[in-house]
Amino acid sequence: MKVKSHFVLMADYNQWMNHNLYKGAGKLTETELSQSRGAFFDSIIGTLNHLLVADTIWLKRFAGHPDSFVALDYVRRLDSPKTLNERLYSRIDVLHEARSTLDACIVAFVNELTDQALSSTLQYQNTKGDVFAKNFGLLLLHFFNHQTHHRGQASTLLYQAGIDIGVTDLLVHIPNEAA
Structure with missing residues (x-):
């Protein structure tokens, strides 16, 4: 199995899991989503925002790769988050739309990967x-x-x-192989 296929699997799993997560979150009220729950990013909406923030930060770094992945053009146009706990969106429907767009970008991005790119070195700056x-x-x-x-x-x-x-296990996304 080639390394790229692992990342294609992970991108597919990521998109599927985020869809399920937001489907579940959509059943709660804005008050329930924003309720402090003692989590690292305080609330459900805070945690979901952190995921979008961190993914944006990393994808912007990946966009600086010498291979200049076309699928990351969308990310290049996004504003850079200022902090890891930045609240990009307070409404779940708007956050979900942004998440879905970013997940499609991630799927397209990993499909552009090459073994050469994966074995290369990326220079980047942290926050x-x-x-x-x-x-x-x-x-x-x-x-x-x-x-x-x-x-x-x-x-x-x-x-x-x-x-x-x-079910949240990656296992359900690993295809069966002939015996």
Whole structure:
């Protein structure tokens, strides 16, 4: 199995999980979504905003790759978030629309990847301005792992609010192979 196919799988899983997460979140009122729940990003809407913020920050970094991925043109036009807890959108319907657009961008982006790009080094700055040079494929792995981490938090917060979003395992997206 080629490395690129792993990222294609992760992008598909990411899009599917976000769809399920927002479908569940859409059953709650704006008050319930904004209610402080003692989570790292305070509320369900705060956690969902963080995911969009962090994904935007990383995708803007990826857009600086020498391969200049066309699928990231959308991201290049976005404003850069200022903080990791920035509240980009307070309404779930608007946040969901932005999430869906970004997820489609991620799917298109990973389909442009090459083995050469994945083994290259990406130089970027973090939000504090510190400069790093790291393996691009491993940064992409971190990108998807970070999403999974915070979606787990969001799904727990939804469950505590009485919303079960169903199966969340990557396993359901790994295709069966002939014996």
